[in-house]
Every structure is written in structure tokens, then in C-alpha cells.
Amino acid sequence: MILYGNIIDRLMYINYNLPKLLLTTNNKESNIWHDRLGHPGISVLNSMGLPTNISNCLVCQRNKSHQLPYSNHFEEAKFPLDCRHLDLVGPISPEYLSGCSYFLTIVDQAKGFKII
Numbered sequence: 001m002i003l004y005g006n007i008i009d010r011l012m013y014i015n016y017n018l019p020k021l022l023l024t025t026n027n028k029e030s031n032i033w034h035d036r037l038g039h040p041g042i043s044v045l046n047s048m049g050l051p052t053n054i055s056n057c058l059v060c061q062r063n064k065s066h067q068l069p070y071s072n073h074f075e076e077a078k079f080p081l082d083c084r085h086l087d088l089v090g091p092i093s094p095e096y097l098s099g100c101s102y103f104l105t106i107v108d109q110a111k112g113f114k115i116i
Contacts (some may be wrong), residue, residue: 030054039063077110084108 005014030051034040039060042052054060077083090102106115 031057080108080110082110
């Protein structure tokens with residue numbers, strides 16, 4: 001038997017606690033597995049018995065950058081509705097009585113007026 005699992009709510013949950021000997025690979029294949037598994041960290045690769053010598057993964061390097069997406073300074077708005085900041089929040093739990101699970105905040109920068 002190679003795999004076994006249980007079916008719960010029409011989904012099959014596979015038991016992946018297999019002997020490590022079934023999961024052998026070489027250095028070139030470790031980069032391929034790293035890509036195919038969605039660029040997991042070293043602890044995940046160790047738990048699967050895969051080699052952890054991932055070399056020069058550009059996707060991982062880009063995702064570890066710490067550059068802020070926006071500057072911390074906004075241009076000052078001179079007139080109402082000249083500049084607005086919006087933020088969609090959700091899903092939240094528990095839902096509102098109306099059944100909504102998201103809300104939108106709008107802030108007018110000139111007057112500080114807020115709508116939720």
C-alpha cells in the first residue's frame with residue numbers, strides 16, 4: 001500500500017506519515033519540489049524528509065523584501081472630498097445581524113470625517 005486516508009465530508013484526508021525512504025530525491029529535484037510545493041520553509045521540507053539545500057530561489061528572495069508599499073507621508077488635502085482613504089475590512093465573525101461579514105471605512109483627509 002502506498003497511500004491511505006479517510007473520507008470526511010466528501011474530502012479525502014491522506015495520511016502522509018510515510019517512511020522517509022519513499023521520499024528520496026537529489027539536489028536538482030529539491031529545487032523542483034520547493035517550487036511545486038509553493039516555496040515552503042526549511043522546517044516544512046524537513047518534516048517531509050526532503051533536502052533543505054535550496055539555492056538562490058528568486059521568488060523567496062523577493063517575498064522576503066521589507067520595502068513599504070506606500071510612503072508614510074500623504075499630500076495635505078485642501079478641500080473636503082479632495083482626498084479620501086478607503087479600507088475594506090473582513091470577513092469578520094460573527095456576522096452582523098443583517099448577515100454582512102465585511103465593512104468599508106472611508107475617511108476624508110481634509111476634515112477627518114469618517115464613514116463606516
